[in-house]
Each structure stands twice: as structure tokens, then as C-alpha cells.
Amino acid sequence: MPDSASTQPATTTAAPAEEHWPAPAAQQPVRARISLPGSKSVTNRALVLAALSATPCVVRRPLVSRDSELMVGALRALGIGVAEVPSEDPAVPDLSITPAALGGPADINVGNAGTVMRFVPPLAALAAGDVHFDGDPRARERPIDELVNALRALGADIDDSGREALPLTIRGTGAVHGGEVTLDASGSSQFVSALLLSGARFTQGVHIRHEGPPVPSQPHLDMTVEMLRAVGVTVTTGENWWKVEPGPISASELTVEPDLSNAAPFLAAALVSKGEVTVQGWPEHTTQAGDALRELFTRMGGEVFRSGADDTDLTLRGTGAIHGITADLRDVGELTPTIAAVAALADSPSRLTGIAHLRRHETDRIAALATEINRLGGDVEELPDGLVIRPRPLHGGVFHSYDDHRMATSGAVIGLAVPGVEVENIATTRKTLPDFPGLWSEVLA
Incomplete structure (x- = not known):
């Protein structure tokens, strides 16, 4: 990329x-x-959902930028097929996503993309094999500690040498048992979105509770919930909690807003x-x-x-x-x-x-x-x-x-x-x- x-x-x-x-x-x-x-936030959520779908999916009008290219690179590294296909706008091809069994070993460069450094680790926990994450110097300073600890509590094996930050390696076993987890998402709503996006593929789904100062960026959480429901995932929410039931993700076509x-x-x-x-x-x-x-x-x-x-x-x-x-x-x-x-x-x-x-x-x-x-x-x-x-x-x-x-x-x-x-x-x-x-x-x- x-x-x-x-x-x-x-x-x-x-x-x-x-x-x-x-x-x-x-x-x-x-x-x-x-x-x-296209929207970066919608594009990268759509790419994750398409990668986890039970069927091939076309992402229409995706953003073409460094952040979206990093997400595409991460999915390809995990074994997902991503190909450009003709679109209504010849300058911006659509993306055809072919799901596959997630696997390692893989090296993933997150750059300084918050969506990549936070949304992809839960996918990597579902992969079979080691997946190593690193990125730009600033990425090593950005918070992912709450996400790392939450994934561990849900059954993931993560080696970060005690840093709770990048670089780190997720030793995927092909499954995550999931269940209930409590975290402090006041540093980034992406901690919650990351677990919700992959949660339907966890054996027990995921039930997230937030404890701490108010979670910022509520519209982004609403976006995640709305997009999950659009692909057939059962999501319930309340004050400072979100729950995704285990089950298939069925995405055939996702269109990205400006x-x-x-x-x-x-x-x-x-x-x-x-x-x-x-x-x-x-x-x-x-x-x-x-x-x-x-x-x-x-x-x-x-x-x-x-x-x-x-x-x-x-x-x-x-x-x-x-x-x-x-x-x-x-x-x-x-x-x-x-x-x-x-x-x-x-x-x-x-x-x-x-x-x-x-x-x-x-x-x-x-x-x-x-x-x-x-x-x-x-x-x-x-x-x-x-x-x-x-x-x-x-x-x-x-x-x-x-x-x-x-x-x-x-x-x-x-x-x-x-x-x-x-x-x-x-x-x-x-x-x-x-x-x-x-x-x-x-x-x-």
C-alpha cells in the first residue's frame, strides 16, 4: 500500500x-x-463487516486514502480477498471483498489510523496464527490499552511485553469465546466499536459495559450499531452498555456516504x-x-x-x-x-x-x-x-x-x-x- x-x-x-x-x-x-x-469512518467499518460476512460483498463508493489503504492491506494480510471492480465513477473503483478463513502469520502496518489499530486486532484474535501489529511512531503513543485488556478478558492471547500499546502480537487460535467485559472507553469510542464489529463472530457474542467518564464521539457508536443491524446482526444498547448476539454477518452490498x-x-x-x-x-x-x-x-x-x-x-x-x-x-x-x-x-x-x-x-x-x-x-x-x-x-x-x-x-x-x-x-x-x-x-x- x-x-x-x-x-x-x-x-x-x-x-x-x-x-x-x-x-x-x-x-x-x-x-x-x-x-x-467517501467517509473514512463508514469505509473502514464496511470493510471489516465485509471481511467477516458469510457471503462476498461489494463496498461501493469507498474512500481511497491512506487510512482506507491501510485497512485494505490489513485485511489482505489476514487472507481476505480485496479486488477493485468497475463503478459508476471510473476514478473511484468499488471494492469486491471475498471472505476467507482468517490466518497468520501476518504483519500489519496500522500507520496512524485509529480505525486500523483498533478495529483489526479483534479480527486477528479470530485468526489462526500470529499477527504482529506496528505503525507510525505516533501510533505507539495512542491509547489501545483498554482494548488490549478487554480482548484478553474475552479470551485473546496478546503479547505486548507489558506495554498495553503497539507494537504487539496477537496469537490467534481461530476463535474468541467472548462474553461480558467491562472497560473505560472515555479515551476513544473506537474501543467499543472494535469489539462490536467482530462480536457476532465470538462464540458467545459480546456484552460491553463502560465504566468511567462519558464516552466521546457518540455518533460513531451510533454508526457502528446501525451498520451492524443493516447486515443482520442483533444489537441491543442501553446507558453505557452494548450487546451483540453471536450469529452470521450477511453483507452483499454496502454503500459509503460522502x-x-x-x-x-x-x-x-x-x-x-x-x-x-x-x-x-x-x-x-x-x-x-x-x-x-x-x-x-x-x-x-x-x-x-x-x-x-x-x-x-x-x-x-x-x-x-x-x-x-x-x-x-x-x-x-x-x-x-x-x-x-x-x-x-x-x-x-x-x-x-x-x-x-x-x-x-x-x-x-x-x-x-x-x-x-x-x-x-x-x-x-x-x-x-x-x-x-x-x-x-x-x-x-x-x-x-x-x-x-x-x-x-x-x-x-x-x-x-x-x-x-x-x-x-x-x-x-x-x-x-x-x-x-x-x-x-x-x-x-
């Missing part, structure tokens, strides 16, 4: 000057109509430039966290409305006003970098909370956002679980990405209104967007 930028903690050094990308300033209101690539979280910088472009941007194919019903952009950007001064034939598109119109916001972003933390970028350009302060878990994402996003906005002349204060952003006139300079795709796109948003911003390592956006610079240039044109 292609291997693009690795990810480092927030203390990473800057990239060489030649890697800096001059963020285009908006010379006029941005007016564009865009079609976004990635609504990746709509954030493009809708922000309309808000910041007093323009108008339309995203095609915005689902009427969705579990994606990005759907919250409609409400958040309306509160920040935009006008958001359905558009297009049969109201299948979503349009944001900038009114010329950008307001600060007080918001608990616990459920939609991935939107924080873009919301923070817009908040830095607003007419009043913002307070973003509920996002302590972002400190252990691709980088410490709370520290990174404060550092980079302040580097451009801003006034951002870190909170234990968020940010206070007091708008000030900003100036040009280098905006470091810390090899974090959402940091890079937030720098591009600031660059719309602040001439002279240069984003370090814009290529890291390939983690979830195949060609962000190209699409950004088209939108601004």
Missing part, C-alpha cells in the same frame, strides 16, 4: 521550508459546488469569505459527526439550507458575520480544528470544551491548535478539556500540521483570511482526502 506522511506528537520539529504550502487567500467570495470522497467531516473546511470557506458552497449528496439521515456542522456553522453566522434536486445537497452561505461560539464538542471532536480556525477569525470569543480525548489523537490537537494560532498572533488559552479563543488580528507565518490532517486543513481555513500563511506538510491531508490541495484550489477558483 502507498505510504504517505507519518504522524508525530505535538513536539515534532518543523518540516523543511520547501515542504510548506502557501495557503491561498480568498480574493473574492468563494462560490463552489463540490462532491466529496465524508461530512471533510466538508468542514469547505463550508468554512463560504463562512469566512462571505461566499456560498454546496456539498452534493448530503444524506437526509446520517450518523456521521459531520452532520453537526449545519447547526454549529449556523450559530457562527452562516445560513445553511437544503438545495438541489429533491433537496439532496447542502448549501452554506456566508453572511459576512462570524460569531464566536460556546460549544461542548465531546460528540463531534473531529470538527474541533476547523471550528477553532473559524473561531480565531470571529467577532467574539469562543469556548470549546468536552474534547480532552483530542490530546491523544493524531497529535495533541488542543496544544497544537493553541500553539499554531498563537504563533500567528492569536490569543488562545488551553483548558484541560478544550480551548478558549479570543480573536485578535492575525498575521502570516508557518502553520505546523504535526502530521495531522485536520490541523493542516485548519491552517488552510485561516489562510483564506490571513495572507502569508504557509501550511507545513499539507500532504498529510491524504490520510482522509486523496487530493485536498487540488480540491481546495478548485473551490477557490
